[in-house]
Amino acid sequence: MKTKIWSTSIWSFVYAVLVVCYAPQAFPWGSNAHERMTDAACDSLPSEIFPFFDKHRQKLAYHSNDPDRWRRELLFRIGLKYEKDLNSGQVTEDLRQVFETHGIDFPQNAEVSLRGRNGRWYITIGEQEYPIRKEADKLYLLGDKADIFENRSVDPVLLGSEGDTHFALDTKEKLLSLTSLNVYKTGDPAESPRHFLDIDIYGPYPFVELPHDYDEAVAKFGVEDVTTRGLATWCIAKYTQSLSEAMKSGDAEKIVETAGALAHYIEDLHMPLHVVKNYNGQLTNQHGVHQRFEDDMVDAYAEQIHLSPKMASELEDPLEAAFDIVLDSYVYADNLLHADRRAKLGEDDYGTPYLEKFFRFSGWIAVRRMSAAATATASYWYTAWLHAGKPELK
Numbered sequence: 067m068k069t070k071i072w073s074t075s076i077w078s079f080v081y082a083v084l085v086v087c088y089a090p091q092a093f094p095w096g097s098n099a100h101e102r103m104t105d106a107a108c109d110s111l112p113s114e115i116f117p118f119f120d121k122h123r124q125k126l127a128y129h130s131n132d133p134d135r136w137r138r139e140l141l142f143r144i145g146l147k148y149e150k151d152l153n154s155g156q157v158t159e160d161l162r163q164v165f166e167t168h169g170i171d172f173p174q175n176a177e178v179s180l181r182g183r184n185g186r187w188y189i190t191i192g193e194q195e196y197p198i199r200k201e202a203d204k205l206y207l208l209g210d211k212a213d214i215f216e217n218r219s220v221d222p223v224l225l226g227s228e229g230d231t232h233f234a235l236d237t238k239e240k241l242l243s244l245t246s247l248n249v250y251k252t253g254d255p256a257e258s259p260r261h262f263l264d265i266d267i268y269g270p271y272p273f274v275e276l277p278h279d280y281d282e283a284v285a286k287f288g289v290e291d292v293t294t295r296g297l298a299t300w301c302i303a304k305y306t307q308s309l310s311e312a313m314k315s316g317d318a319e320k321i322v323e324t325a326g327a328l329a330h331y332i333e334d335l336h337m338p339l340h341v342v343k344n345y346n347g348q349l350t351n352q353h354g355v356h357q358r359f360e361d362d363m364v365d366a367y368a369e370q371i372h373l374s375p376k377m378a379s380e381l382e383d384p385l386e387a388a389f390d391i392v393l394d395s396y397v398y399a400d401n402l403l404h405a406d407r408r409a410k411l412g413e414d415d416y417g418t419p420y421l422e423k424f425f426r427f428s429g430w431i432a433v434r435r436m437s438a439a440a441t442a443t444a445s446y447w448y449t450a451w452l453h454a455g456k457p458e459l460k
């Protein structure tokens with residue numbers, strides 16, 4: 067799944083995430099998918115700005131995962147001295163206190179264990195089982211030997227994915243040999259709604275009930291509803307402006323960071339389940355379909371997912387273009403959910419046989435939406451540059 071740029075040297079540590087509870091719509095495309103789309107976007111740029119983006123390709127791919135990082139915040143670290151505890155399944159009073167001091171309920175005499183199942187990892191604390199994921203939802207454990215927030219040249223590796231050929235975490239020993247545990251919680255609570263827009267809450271397609279102007283939308287539905295239903299389109303418009311400003315200022319780092327974050331929001335909005343209220347199949351008894359599609363399937367079949375973006379073009383109106391993305395994404399959502407149900411027929415779990423079928427039924431959706439996301443990202447970058455007055459980018 068990783069591009070050649072990423073595959074060589076950076077997978078030197080491991081990133082383990084413990085999700086304690088799910089916030090609504092808290093799932094992004096997987097970090098690999100974001101990197102691929104952002105990388106492909108660079109190749110879709112016109113020659114005037116291609117050299118700058120080409121030069122910063124790696125950093126752009128890295129920063130295209132920033133908005134997901136902003137959703138989490140380091141709560142505390144559990145030093146290596148607790149590894150033994152975790153390994154043996156016994157929790158010392160010491161470790162229990164660390165958790166409890168930070169408001170995490172840790173039942174008396176609770177055992178801790180790690181288990182792998184269907185290519186995923188879980189940690190259990192007492193009766194409670196938590197999936198280990200690479201995304202932030204509410205609170206999770208992060209295992210590493212370096213600190214990704216201080217060392218920006220490295221990026222986390224996907225933990226326990228069947229599709230990850232670079233680092234297979236196939237044994238508990240391997241996991242524990244690599245990790246100390248950092249505990250994170252949700253970061254900026256305002257961040258999450260920027261990653262989606264559950265447009266079907268606003269009535270039937272093509273959703274004319276929702277004014278595209280933010281102030282008008284708030285006047286009609288109230289700030290709370292507008293926020294919880296998702297702000298992605300307005301966020302994209304705002305970041306396009308910020309990117310223009312960064313380009314005018316000539317600050318290369320700022321340009322790269324802003325362009326990377328903008329790419330993230332655009333890419334998220336191309337994921338069909340980022341525009342519907344049934345974003346995780348929770349309304350149709352298909353819990354977890356979000357991750358099965360964008361992580362499990364996309365990662366496992368990465369080599370068969372070839373992106374073919376078109377060349378960037380100027381967008382007449384960045385906000386309207388974002389709403390167009392929503393309408394485009396929407397028509398794929400039911401297809402995707404049907405594919406999941408069909409692939410599960412006759413299967414007891416979501417293991418490899420399911421995944422093979424799911425790819426057969428819905429792989430084309432990933433190809434189309436990821437390609438379109440790369441095209442759109444390039445077009446937004448290009449448009450921001452035109453709005454900035456075509457400054458020379460160095």
Ligand SMILES: [Zn+2]
Pocket residue numbers: 093094095133134261330334
């Ligand atoms: Zn996201």
